[in-house]
Amino acid sequence: MSTHEGKVAIVTGGRQGIGCGVADLLAKRGAKVVIVNRTDAADVADAIGYGAIAIAADVTSEADWARIASTVESTFGRADSLVHAAGAYPMATLEQMTPEAWRSVMALNLDAHLMGARAIVPLMRKAGGGAIVAIGSDAVGMVTPPGFGFSHYITSKMGAIGLVRALASELAADNIIVNAVHPGITDTEGASGMPNEQKAQVYMQQAIKRLGTPADIAGPVAFLTSDDARFVTGQTLVVDGGWLRL
Structure with a gap:
């Protein structure tokens, strides 16, 4: 498939997990992929191929976003999509929560979305339009014990929903769509420390029990960054095997 032929896609957190899966699929669909990661991901870009490049950057830094935008513009001359997959979910109960821990999660899971839009939207405008996708979490609907200790994480993801809706209204005149994808528990390096029994407690409530x-998340992201989604904006697509159907 060549749904992204000629497009330039920026993927944060692309070294591993969902971000890597998204970067790989968009490259295979024809996009020139820019992997943005805190640590160097040149080896991942080389493995993906198709002209993918990597930029080591801190997505909570406006200065680094300016450098990302400058590199993308000088290398490709445009940007068509921005997928925010970088995120963190350290556990901390109310008693354990410190202002520093709270701000750290908010900076990565929420502030970075705004900084990225401020830096990359001008390149999308020059290209005649684009798509922004925020990778959220179906934890925003979690009312069971696995949600305990994640108040900063869930709050940041709820904030991202609000930002998606606001930017969808603000950027529609520029032919830029803005949406969110909310995965359920996904088999990634980030979830490797979660006990299998706890994972099963969640996915056995799903319609699809695994x-x-x-790759399950990358497909919907590919749709939302393709021309097929040009009339879809301000939406949250839940991709969790049917957990939130409950």
Whole structure:
């Protein structure tokens, strides 16, 4: 399939997990992929191929976003999609929560979305339009014990929903769509420390009784960054095997 032929896609957190799965699929669909990761991901870009490049950057830094935008513009001359897959979910109960821990999660899971849009939207405008996708989490609907200790994480993901809806209204005149994809528990390196029994407690409530994979999430992201989604904006697509159907 060549749904992304001629497009330039920026994927944050692309070294592993969902971000890597998204970067790989978009490259296979024809996009020139820019992997943005805190640590160097040149080896991942080389493995993906198709002209993918990597930029080591801190997505919570406006200065680094300016450098990302400058590199993308000088290399490709445009940007067509921005997928925010970078994120963190350290556990901390109310008693354990410190202002530093709270701000750290908010900076990565929410502030970075705004900084990225501010830096990359001008390139999308020059290209005549584009798509922004925020990778959220179906934890925003979690009312069972696995949700305990994640108040900063869930709050940041709820904030991203609000930002998606607001930017969808603000950027529609520029032919830029803005949406979110909310995965369930996914089989990634980030979830490797979660006990299998706890994972099963969740996915056995799903309609599809297994863990999701990065490829399961990448497909919906590919749709939302393709021309097929040009009339879809301000939406949250839940991709969790049917957990939130409950």
